[in-house]
Amino acid sequence: MGVLVAERYRLDEPLGRGAMGEVWRATDQALSRPVAVKLLRADDGDAASERLRMEARTAARLDHPHVVSMYDSGCHDGRFYLVMELVDGWSLAQELAVHGLLDPQEAGAIGAQMAAGLSAAHVQGVIHRDIKPGNIMLTTDRIVKITDFGIACFADDASHTLTATGKILGTSSYLAPERAVGRPAVPASDVYALGCVLYELLTGRPPFLGENTPAVVQQHASAAPVPPDHLRPEIPRSLADHLLLLLAKDPAQRPTAEQAAGWLAAVEAHSDQAPPSGTVSPGGPPVPTAPAHMLRPARSRPTGSRTPSKAVIGVAGAVAFAVAAVIGASVTSGDGDPSSPPPGSTAPSTSTPPSEAPLSGAPSATASPDLSSSAFDDDKDEEKEKPERQRKRGGEKGGKH
Structure with a gap:
């Protein structure tokens, strides 16, 4: 016994x-x-x-x-x-490592479930602060379960910006721009992380890559992501454009989790209509209009950076200053561990120790955080899930991947 x-x-x-x-x-x-x-x-x-x-x-x-x-x-x-x-399934990090890209319609369905879970948390005043593939479980029935609220906070807690050691908690590849410079986490910060995860499900990579962690964090604050349908043309234009809304630099420009859940749940895989401006999304309030620099007149528009909105120029400057002072940072912006066992294990909310970004001074809109490599050690101590049994999922999914 x-x-x-x-x-x-x-x-x-x-x-x-x-x-x-x-x-x-x-x-x-x-x-x-x-x-x-x-x-x-x-x-x-x-x-x-x-x-x-x-x-x-x-x-x-x-x-x-x-x-x-x-x-x-x-x-x-x-x-x-x-x-x-006890969740009978595996994490999205394992799903990506073993099976790669998801079908756009399935990725949208998973994103809708994530958004619905986040909306329920936000209604209760809970901000997760570490949404990433390793913290999203997927059951054998393809049901999403958000897990690991170890660094979550309450929205009405004014002290949640910093830990006792003066550090910001999170994972660099999914860290919202406002959090990178020491501003408090808000529900929109979780929505941004949701957008990063959905981008990875659709393209096989987070929205920003870099030689080191500071470079990734700087891009979150100042660079426009490549439209996902430029990396993978079969992604429906409507889904790609809505994803860019989730990744807006200004938290006020992002839809709420409730709005994102309603819209993603109604996405048609072959629709090529952009999210309508100011209309009511299915199952939720109006979806905000995309900022002008995110709207694309045609799919054939060349891939490249767009001019960031003026609202984030100050943030970008602060991060750029901090990044310029960093020397010898190592690449630690990934989330999944390729060595993890394949999907098929019965697993609970196995938490991944969060990365931490120390700040140099009190948090403010112009703070210059210390973005050293040790601040975002995303892969260190990654928990390995032990499989209860091995499953071959090709038959379960009908060879979708």
Whole structure:
């Protein structure tokens, strides 16, 4: 018989191990159901314990089919633990690593589910702050589950900009421009990260690449992304244009998660209509009009950078100044780990330790953050999910990939 946690949860099989502890497939003996138990290491300090407590508090506010459910939390033999819904599936990072690009219609459906989960969180005042492929689970039935609220915050908490060590939490490839310079996370920051993930599902790469992490962060603040249909022509124009709205530099120009969910859910794979200006999106409020520099008169427009809006010039200058001072940064802007086992494991919310970007001074619109390579160590301590069994998904999906 396995170890019994809190005289109730029997640890059956390890599923993942990482910087903050280990995750087990377990059995809730009181309710006779499978669960996932995240167990903090005995030698972890107060910071790690507080992070798990924050995950418990934020996730406990949420009850939504596209968010991993939180069941219980507590302390056992001096180790903090979380009890969560057990997800039969794999992460989007694994999906990308093993199967590559998604069909545009399927990518839109996954994006709609992500947006719906984020909308539910935002309604409850919860901002995730680390949306990325590694934190999005996909069940065997292709249902999205947002997980890992370890660095989430409450929208009404004015102190959430910095951690106690003066650092910004997040992952560089999916970090919204406003967060890169020390501004507080807002719901629109999650929407931007959603756009980055959807871009990667459609094109196989995040919207910005660079030789090092500071270069990637600078592009988030100042560079226009290449339209995804220029990288992959079969992407419907309507989907490509709406994706650019999610990636707007100005948070006020992005749709809400609710608007994004409604529009993405109604996307037709072969539609080539741009999102209408000022009209009501299916299932949601009006979709904001795309900024002028994002509107394209024809698909044949040459690929290239566009002039960023004046609203982000100050932000870009601040980031450029900081990047210029960085020497010898290593490439750490990726998310997925190619060595991860293929999709097919039964896995819970196996969290990936977030990257951290220290700031030099108090956060402000003109702050110059320290964008050293250690600030965004995105791949370090990536948790590996142990497969319960191997599945061949080619037959399940009808050879879509």
